[in-house]
Amino acid sequence: MKFRVIQSNNRGLITRVGDKTFHSRKPKLGEEDTELRTLYIWVKKPYRYVARGWTKWTGEKINNDYIFEITKFRNIIDISGQNEFHQWSSKSLLEQLWKKKGKTVEILNYRCPAPAEVWSENRYRSLKGSLRRKTIIKNSLNKLSNKEKVEIKRLYAEKDFLNKKAGFIKYHVDHIIPLSKGGEHNRANIRVVSAEENLRKGSTILNNDI
Numbered sequence: 001m002k003f004r005v006i007q008s009n010n011r012g013l014i015t016r017v018g019d020k021t022f023h024s025r026k027p028k029l030g031e032e033d034t035e036l037r038t039l040y041i042w043v044k045k046p047y048r049y050v051a052r053g054w055t056k057w058t059g060e061k062i063n064n065d066y067i068f069e070i071t072k073f074r075n076i077i078d079i080s081g082q083n084e085f086h087q088w089s090s091k092s093l094l095e096q097l098w099k100k101k102g103k104t105v106e107i108l109n110y111r112c113p114a115p116a117e118v119w120s121e122n123r124y125r126s127l128k129g130s131l132r133r134k135t136i137i138k139n140s141l142n143k144l145s146n147k148e149k150v151e152i153k154r155l156y157a158e159k160d161f162l163n164k165k166a167g168f169i170k171y172h173v174d175h176i177i178p179l180s181k182g183g184e185h186n187r188a189n190i191r192v193v194s195a196e197e198n199l200r201k202g203s204t205i206l207n208n209d210i
Helices: 091-099 122-142 146-166 195-201
Strands: 005-009 020-023 036-044 046-064 065-078 173-175 190-194
Touching: 005 091, 046 195, 065 190, 122 173, 146 173, 146 190, 173 195, 190 195
Parallel strands: 005 036
Antiparallel strands: 020 065, 036 046, 046 065, 173 190
8 A cells, every 4th residue: 555645844734635735755756647645644733633635746846846736535634642643654554544533623614725835945954954964974984983883783773673663763863962062973972762852852962961
C-alpha cells in the first residue's frame, strides 16, 4: 500500500476535492500522473488532524515544491495527542492511520488557501541549517580515530533499534552541547534521548549538561 504523506504546520487544511497543496517530494518516476492515497497531517497546537484522500500532481511547481490536487476525499479524523503519527512514521503506522477509526471532524464554511497564498521563500531555512549541520559533522568525523567512529555508529544503531522496536521515531541522537553552540560531533558529546526531550531542548544548553 503506497502513501503520499504531507505534514502541515503553517498552511491550510485540505477538506474537499479540488483543494491544492504543495509538497517538497516530487512524484516518483512513472507516478507523475498517478493518484496516491494521501495522509495529510495538519498540526496546530493543541490540535492534530489527518485528512485522508487521494492526490495527484498537477504538473505545477512553486520553486522546488510540487503542487498536488485532491482528486478523491475520504474524511478528516482527530488524532490530537497521538504524536506517533507523522510524516516519518513507519509504513505499518501509516497503514494503521489509513484504516484508523476515530472522531470525524466536520469543517464547514472553510476554503483551503491556494498554495501561492501560503507558500514562503523561507520554507527552506531549515534545509540550509541542515546543510550547515552536515558540514560540521563531516569536519568533526575527519578528526576522529576509526575506534571513535565505530563507537558513534554503535550509538546510532542503538537509536535505530529502539525506534524500530517502538514502530515510530521515538528517540533522537542529541548533541549535549549543540553544534550551533560550538559542540563537536564526537562520542563524548552525543547521547540517545527521547524525541520529545530533544525537540523541547532545541539548540539550548541545559544547566545539568554543563
